[in-house]
Amino acid sequence: MDRITLAHGNGGRLMHELIDRLCLEFSNSILDEMADAAELKLGKNRIAFTTDSYVVKPLFFPGGDIGRLAVFGTVNDISMRGARPLYISLAFIIEEGLELSILDRITRSIAEASRRARVRVVTGDIKVVEKGSADKIFINTSGIGVIEDLRRKIGAKAKEGDLILINGSIAEHGMAVLNAREKLGFASGIKSDCRNLNFETGRCVAISDTISIMRDPTRGGLAGTLNEIARSSNLGIEIYEKDIPIKPGVKKICDILGFDPLYVANEGKFLCFVSKKDAAKVKKAIGKNARVIGETVTAHKKEVHLKTEIGSSRILLPLESDQLPRIC
Amino acid sequence: MDRITLAHGNGGRLMHELIDRLCLEFSNSILDEMADAAELKLGKNRIAFTTDSYVVKPLFFPGGDIGRLAVFGTVNDISMRGARPLYISLAFIIEEGLELSILDRITRSIAEASRRARVRVVTGDIKVVEKGSADKIFINTSGIGVIEDLRRKIGAKAKEGDLILINGSIAEHGMAVLNAREKLGFASGIKSDCRNLNFETGRCVAISDTISIMRDPTRGGLAGTLNEIARSSNLGIEIYEKDIPIKPGVKKICDILGFDPLYVANEGKFLCFVSKKDAAKVKKAIGKNARVIGETVTAHKKEVHLKTEIGSSRILLPLESDQLPRIC
Numbered sequence: 001m002d003r004i005t006l007a008h009g010n011g012g013r014l015m016h017e018l019i020d021r022l023c024l025e026f027s028n029s030i031l032d033e034m035a036d037a038a039e040l041k042l043g044k045n046r047i048a049f050t051t052d053s054y055v056v057k058p059l060f061f062p063g064g065d066i067g068r069l070a071v072f073g074t075v076n077d078i079s080m081r082g083a084r085p086l087y088i089s090l091a092f093i094i095e096e097g098l099e100l101s102i103l104d105r106i107t108r109s110i111a112e113a114s115r116r117a118r119v120r121v122v123t124g125d126i127k128v129v130e131k132g133s134a135d136k137i138f139i140n141t142s143g144i145g146v147i148e149d150l151r152r153k154i155g156a157k158a159k160e161g162d163l164i165l166i167n168g169s170i171a172e173h174g175m176a177v178l179n180a181r182e183k184l185g186f187a188s189g190i191k192s193d194c195r196n197l198n199f200e201t202g203r204c205v206a207i208s209d210t211i212s213i214m215r216d217p218t219r220g221g222l223a224g225t226l227n228e229i230a231r232s233s234n235l236g237i238e239i240y241e242k243d244i245p246i247k248p249g250v251k252k253i254c255d256i257l258g259f260d261p262l263y264v265a266n267e268g269k270f271l272c273f274v275s276k277k278d279a280a281k282v283k284k285a286i287g288k289n290a291r292v293i294g295e296t297v298t299a300h301k302k303e304v305h306l307k308t309e310i311g312s313s314r315i316l317l318p319l320e321s322d323q324l325p326r327i328c
Numbered sequence: 329m330d331r332i333t334l335a336h337g338n339g340g341r342l343m344h345e346l347i348d349r350l351c352l353e354f355s356n357s358i359l360d361e362m363a364d365a366a367e368l369k370l371g372k373n374r375i376a377f378t379t380d381s382y383v384v385k386p387l388f389f390p391g392g393d394i395g396r397l398a399v400f401g402t403v404n405d406i407s408m409r410g411a412r413p414l415y416i417s418l419a420f421i422i423e424e425g426l427e428l429s430i431l432d433r434i435t436r437s438i439a440e441a442s443r444r445a446r447v448r449v450v451t452g453d454i455k456v457v458e459k460g461s462a463d464k465i466f467i468n469t470s471g472i473g474v475i476e477d478l479r480r481k482i483g484a485k486a487k488e489g490d491l492i493l494i495n496g497s498i499a500e501h502g503m504a505v506l507n508a509r510e511k512l513g514f515a516s517g518i519k520s521d522c523r524n525l526n527f528e529t530g531r532c533v534a535i536s537d538t539i540s541i542m543r544d545p546t547r548g549g550l551a552g553t554l555n556e557i558a559r560s561s562n563l564g565i566e567i568y569e570k571d572i573p574i575k576p577g578v579k580k581i582c583d584i585l586g587f588d589p590l591y592v593a594n595e596g597k598f599l600c601f602v603s604k605k606d607a608a609k610v611k612k613a614i615g616k617n618a619r620v621i622g623e624t625v626t627a628h629k630k631e632v633h634l635k636t637e638i639g640s641s642r643i644l645l646p647l648e649s650d651q652l653p654r655i656c
């Protein structure tokens with residue numbers, strides 16, 4: 001391994017090895033938590049701070065576009081720390097020759113998304129590179145949120161005996177982008193689930209003080225994210241196949257193309273690990289699409305096991321290399 | 329104008345027109361200040377928040393590299409608001425095929441630069457795009473600093489009667505990058521001035537409460553930055569050519585290649601606008617290379633005039649289009 005491959009950016013084993021390698025240089029207690037957002041002390045405040053670059057291809061897809069993704073992706077990473085997102089930065093790297101009309105469309109989408117999520121774009125940057133030195137446009141957003149309940153810490157580790165909730169059906173973002181990119185022409189009506197989660201997570205945090213971790217299963221999908229949590233929490237995770245929501249059309253396309261939906265990216269879903277006693281009220285706070293899909297166990301530590309519909313059990317391995325690059 | 333050109337990213341008129349166009353969508357009181365960093369309220373704290381992407385070509389040049397630039401550039405933008413930089417985020421967009429040894433070298437440089445500036449890398453992101461979809465590596469850093477003196481506001485506007493200080497000689501970063509990129513082979517010994525300014529600005533802010541604005545003249549150089557300040561402050565600016573520090577070797581290469589050093593990028597210089605009464609002590613606080621190079625005037629509002637060494641006066645126009653793309 002002496003060169004970067006696409007698999008280094010896709011949420012799988014190689015990416016984690018690369019992150020570990022880079023983190024050696026920067027190791028500090030905040031970074032080492034390896035959460036979606038860093039939790040920082042600033043005077044008497046605690047804030048969440050996060051960054052993400054967006055390189056999705058194509059720029060526009062059913063259910064979203066790179067601008068909407070760039071706002072909601074960062075808003076969601078902040079929300080997963082139990083923080084209320086307030087401010088975002090916006091940095092464009094643009095390839096020479098991009099049509100201004102495309103830039104305008106993306107900008108309008110960013111503005112609309114920030115209004116929807118109630119965050120403000122407060123600082124920005126534009127760089128232009130020569131034709132052929134980028135792919136149309138890349139967007140970075142960083143974001144700041146405030147953690148209002150100073151007693152709690154959300155997002156580092158799951159706890160033994162937690163139930164695992166999800167707020168809706170999986171694998172829509174990845175399949176919508178793939179369908180648009182490869183012009184597969186499935187008249188599927190599959191739309192990306194790209195949306196902001198801050199109001200939902202806000203309700204959860206307000207109603208329960210036993211949420212141990214929330215995480216949005218983007219790159220690497222549900223199985224990738226659960227593996228990360230099982231490892232970092234040193235717990236086993238059990239998931240029930242029959243309870244995982246997936247729309248029939250999405251399942252069908254996954255089957256045809258040989259994609260495992262458990263590993264396909266989502267952009268509007270989150271997992272909420274919460275105590276058994278609070279699970280029902282948190283489920284209600286999330287809304288009608290919320291489902292309990294599994295639990296943490298002390299057996300098979302660091303492994304995610306799937307109870308299949310026919311009653312057998314299989315290990316969901318960490319992703320070796322993603323099924324699809326440039327998904328976000 | 330229906331497509332993005334390189335000039336849209338180079339600190340000149342087209343870039344400002346583009347920023348104005350985009351800002352229409354996001355207009356809010358914080359963004360509209362158009363400073364190097366946004367000033368935000370968070371509970372009882374005031375913080376500075378900024379973002380920049382770095383696309384410099386080549387990745388390594390005498391006096392620096394993309395990693396060092398990415399840390400110090402963001403540290404400096406925070407420092408210009410009179411804030412103390414604390415935390416940075418780090419987002420890589422990497423072209424498939426990049427040698428891991430290059431990535432390691434850049435990462436080490438980032439780690440060293442953050443130690444030097446006393447900031448911590450607390451969150452990050454890695455994206456990989458296909459070969460040909462980026463130019464080796466682009467880096468985004470965003471940063472957060474704390475504004476410790478809550479009574480003051482630095483960085484919005486200059487005041488009438490301010491003297492203008494600079495902390496050293498100009499045009500080194502741009503000419504070092506050009507010399508390295510074009511393999512001009514000038515055995516010039518010209519090095520980029522790329523370095524962190526937070527300790528210098530910290531001393532200035534501690535010693536004087538009449539600093540109205542600080543700004544680092546990066547893209548667009550000294551003349552570009554002064555024009556921005558003259559416009560946003562609705563004041564005239566007068567600069568004395570004989571007092572502007574420039575190394576003989578840098579001046580010579582600029583002359584040979586037809587570059588005006590007043591418009592060439594710097595990465596370790598800052599301008600400090602301060603009252604006449606405090607100018608001497610601020611000059612001393614900056615250090616031995618500090619010089620008074622001009623003042624604000626009520627005449628010729630929004631224009632920058634240069635008093636030449638032979639006693640005449642000429643207008644320094646805002647930059648139409650930068651002399652050199654991908655400088656930072």
